Amino acid sequence: MSGIVERYKGFVEAYRQRHDNCNPGFFKCAKYALKAFFGYSVKVHDAGKHIIKGPGNSNTPAAKGLDSRMVAGMNEHSVCRDPIEAPEGYHRVGVPDDKVSWNSPFEDYKPSEYNAVSVLRQPVWADPLKPKDVNWKDKAHQSHLGEIKFDQTGMPLNPKGRTGTEGRGQLGKWGPNHAADPIITRDGPDGSYELLLIKRGDNGQWALPGGMVDPTDESFSAAAIRELAEEALNSPEVLDDDIKSQLASLEDQLKRKGKTDKEIETRITGLRNKLVFEKLKDSPGFQQPEEVYKGYVDDRRNTDNAWIETAAYHTHIEGSNPYLNKPEAGDDAEHAQWVEVTPELVNSLYASHPDIVKNVPRIKEICA
Ligand code: RP5
Numbered sequence: 362m363s364g365i366v367e368r369y370k371g372f373v374e375a376y377r378q379r380h381d382n383c384n385p386g387f388f389k390c391a392k393y394a395l396k397a398f399f400g401y402s403v404k405v406h407d408a409g410k411h412i413i414k415g416p417g418n419s420n421t422p423a424a425k426g427l428d429s430r431m432v433a434g435m436n437e438h439s440v441c442r443d444p445i446e447a448p449e450g451y452h453r454v455g456v457p458d459d460k461v462s463w464n465s466p467f468e469d470y471k472p473s474e475y476n477a478v479s480v481l482r483q484p485v486w487a488d489p490l491k492p493k494d495v496n497w498k499d500k501a502h503q504s505h506l507g508e509i510k511f512d513q514t515g516m517p518l519n520p521k522g523r524t525g526t527e528g529r530g531q532l533g534k535w536g537p538n539h540a541a542d543p544i545i546t547r548d549g550p551d552g553s554y555e556l557l558l559i560k561r562g563d564n565g566q567w568a569l570p571g572g573m574v575d576p577t578d579e580s581f582s583a584a585a586i587r588e589l590a591e592e593a594l595n596s597p598e599v600l601d602d603d604i605k606s607q608l609a610s611l612e613d614q615l616k617r618k619g620k621t622d623k624e625i626e627t628r629i630t631g632l633r634n635k636l637v638f639e640k641l642k643d644s645p646g647f648q649q650p651e652e653v654y655k656g657y658v659d660d661r662r663n664t665d666n667a668w669i670e671t672a673a674y675h676t677h678i679e680g681s682n683p684y685l686n687k688p689e690a691g692d693d694a695e696h697a698q699w700v701e702v703t704p705e706l707v708n709s710l711y712a713s714h715p716d717i718v719k720n721v722p723r724i725k726e727i728c729a
Contacts, residue, residue, distance in 0.1 A: 438521040440712055441663035448563070448662060451475055453525030461522035463510070472665065474528040486573070487533040492516055492666070495535050501576065504537045505655045505670045516666045521657055524665050532667040533573075541584035542571030542673040544653065544718055545685065547699065554702045554723050557685065559592050559694035561711060564661075568711035569718070570697065571671065581672035582650050583642065590638040590684075595691030599684045604636045634691070641684050650674035653720035660712045673717045704728045 438461060440446050444453040452473050460467040480487050488495050493515050495502060502509075506520045516527075517536040532538045545557035559570045570592040571585060578584035600608070611632055615625045641647055654673040663669060678685055688697035700706055707728050708715050719725045 437657065437659055437713065437716070438524075440659045440661050441521075441524045441668070443661070444525070446661040447526070448531060450477055451526050451530055451662075451664075456523045456525045463518055463522055467523070470523065472523075472525050472527045475526055475530050475664070476528040477531045480529055480531065480533055484533070488529075488535050492535040497536075501534065501539065501574075502536050505672070506537075506657060509536050519663060519665050519668050521659075521668070524663055526664045527666060528664055529667040530664045531662045532664070532669070535667055537670045538667060539574040539581070539584075540571055540658065540669050540671040541574050541578075541581045541588060542569040542654075542671050542714070542717065543585040543589040543650070544569060544673055544675040544721060545589065545678065546675070546702075546721065546723070547678040547685075549699070549701055554727060555699040556702050556706075556718065556724070557589075557593060557688055558698060558700050558710075559690060560696040560698075562693040562695045564711075565695065566711045567700065567706065567709060569673070569714050570694065571673070572692070581655075582652070582674045585650065585672070585674045586642045586647055587634070587638045590641055591634050591692045592694040593688045593690065593697035594637055594641070594684055595697075596687045596689035598687055599637055600633070601640070604633070604640070607636060608633060630691075637684065644682055644684060646676040646678060646682070650676045654717045658713045669712075671713075671717070673720070675721050702727050 442453065442456050442461070444451075444455070447453050452475065454470070454472050456467075456470075459465060460470070481490070483490070492511075497509070504520065510518045510520070512518055529535060543557075547555050547557075549555040557570065558567045560566070561568050570589050572588035572592065574581060574584040575587070578587060608629055612625060612629060615628060620628075651674060652672060653675045654671065656670060658669040658671050660669040688699065690697040702724055704727065707718055707724060710718065719728055
């Protein structure tokens with residue numbers, strides 16, 4: 362019994378470190394300990410917890426109080442091993458740092474498999490149920506990290522190692538799931554520097570306004586700009602007369618055909634996003650956005666057999682761009698806003714976004 366009490370105390374301490382030395386209270390700690398001991402799934406944190414008010418970085422392994430806390434380089438594969446960060450439905454088993462690599466024997470490693478119902482229903486964006494039925498030669502399944510390795514049963518293996526969960530989790534594809542991220546910056550008042558961010562609808566964390574690449578996207582950079590339009594440019598102010606008249610004529614057509622309000626809304630949103638995207642990509646700075654990252658993302662949805670990779674593109678807005686003056690959230694984003702770049706903000710961003718945005722020299726300089 363005393364061993365359990367000691368372990369509980371250890372988890373309380375870990376919780377405190379994770380949450381910037383707050384005093385979490387008995388029940389929050391108990392929930393945290395339950396999940397860590399038994400994989401019992403409870404929500405222990407509120408939306409917005411990642412906004413850091415003082416110095417400190419809850420995203421680094423050191424702040425997590427977990428296995429990886431003192432290990433250099435482990436922060437590229439630590440969020441996706443963290444049982445507390447995992448979305449509902451994931452039950453991660455612990456993977457010590459020295460057992461992350463597939464080359465390290467780990468006989469007791471028995472992760473549970475998780476495939477979200479939304480994926481098992483086989484929507485258009487999801488792969489077949491078994492990896493053996495995937496066309497591993499198609500473009501969507503190529504990894505930025507080179508050749509994909511498979512285990513003896515034909516399961517693709519996460520290139521960064523074990524995550525504590527098998528299956529696809531919430532991800533649609535076996536192997537790499539390609540995302541694209543826009544990094545949009547501008548000069549702020551009094552010599553400050555600003556970054557266009559969204560607050561994610563799923564966990565309330567500040568993030569780049571990126572998303573998953575669609576088969577219809579011409580390129581990764583086009584996907585990043587499309588996502589920007591969908592997630593952050595929902596303000597009516599971005600609609601010029603040309604867009605307004607095209608939307609009005611589609612609405613008339615659909616009404617004449619007797620379409621339901623829901624169908625009309627979906628079609629209008631689709632056309633709106635497409636038209637805003639087309640105008641935005643022709644606006645200054647977007648013709649050739651600079652690629653600053655291509656690789657793995659330490660995303661909380663990753664598993665042993667499915668993971669997110671991204672390509673990130675930087676555009677600095679000189680002067681005023683009518684599309685970007687007043688960001689407004691769309692799609693699954695909760696909020697969109699220009700935010701002043703500070704080390705605390707950058708280090709609190711979602712998944713690998715802290716490291717990704719530091720590839721922009723000015724952001725790296727501010728965070729140094
Ligand atoms: C991150 O999740 C990527 O870097 C990208 O920003 C995002 C894609 O997922 P959704 O926003 O579509 O959920 O890993």
